[in-house]
Amino acid sequence: MFELGLLPATLAKLGMAVLLGSLIGLERELRGRPAGLRTMMLVCLGSTMVMVVSHYLSVASWTVAEQHVVRVDPGRVAAGIVTGVGFLGGAVVIKLGDIVRGVTTAAGIWFVASLGIVLGQGHFALASVATVGALGILWGLHLVERLLKGQVYRVLHVETETDTASPAPSPDEIQALAKESGLRVMDTCIDVDVAAKLIHVKLSIRARGQLRPAEVVHRIAARPGVRRVSWGPQM
Numbered sequence: 001m002f003e004l005g006l007l008p009a010t011l012a013k014l015g016m017a018v019l020l021g022s023l024i025g026l027e028r029e030l031r032g033r034p035a036g037l038r039t040m041m042l043v044c045l046g047s048t049m050v051m052v053v054s055h056y057l058s059v060a061s062w063t064v065a066e067q068h069v070v071r072v073d074p075g076r077v078a079a080g081i082v083t084g085v086g087f088l089g090g091a092v093v094i095k096l097g098d099i100v101r102g103v104t105t106a107a108g109i110w111f112v113a114s115l116g117i118v119l120g121q122g123h124f125a126l127a128s129v130a131t132v133g134a135l136g137i138l139w140g141l142h143l144v145e146r147l148l149k150g151q152v153y154r155v156l157h158v159e160t161e162t163d164t165a166s167p168a169p170s171p172d173e174i175q176a177l178a179k180e181s182g183l184r185v186m187d188t189c190i191d192v193d194v195a196a197k198l199i200h201v202k203l204s205i206r207a208r209g210q211l212r213p214a215e216v217v218h219r220i221a222a223r224p225g226v227r228r229v230s231w232g233p234q235m
Helices: 008-030 037-059 074-091 103-120 124-147 171-180 213-221
Strands: 062-065 068-070 094-096 099-101 151-161 184-193 198-208 226-233
Touching (some): 008 103, 103 124, 151 171, 171 184, 213 226
Antiparallel strands (some): 151 198
16 A cells, blocks of 8 residues: 655645635635635645545555556546535525526635645645636626626515505506616516406516615605505516
């Protein structure tokens, strides 16, 4: 068999794993994500350790029978790391309506596991450059995303009364108010409660991310006969 001991090369690989994993984890920690500093460090360190062991296993060989030698393929070990990390990454992804959270954190976990594989093979320069690139993506492009507001899909609910002294806005008027506020109406659903004398209008809308929902809600709520207005994600 073999004995790893505290070889300088092994210690260097593990030390780099702790350092580079902590840089990615620190960024996630500062943003308050569930998988932060400790998680990223452990994933990177663990995958590095497994790759170090797989390297020595691939060098060693065992004679099972005469003319038969067994060797270990480190590539299969790396594939096992990537597969296992997929379960960990899936645990941090949360879907709330049409809002998905945790995808970047899951990608970060996959990335630090890949870093561990690279470090386990001794490619320090490649791992360092990749870490700098990843930090540039996480920090730099985050600022760009704040400037480039994409489109969002939401649902606007408006409930009006039919027996008020002042006429309540009709469904067509509610759609017109929404369009005047910069919303694009994708679909409309109208529910009339004759007994309660209420009309419920549900608008599936598309808008720019920089839109202020409170202004839209207050503008519609200020109309006579409007009983309730709500704004929320599509479910």
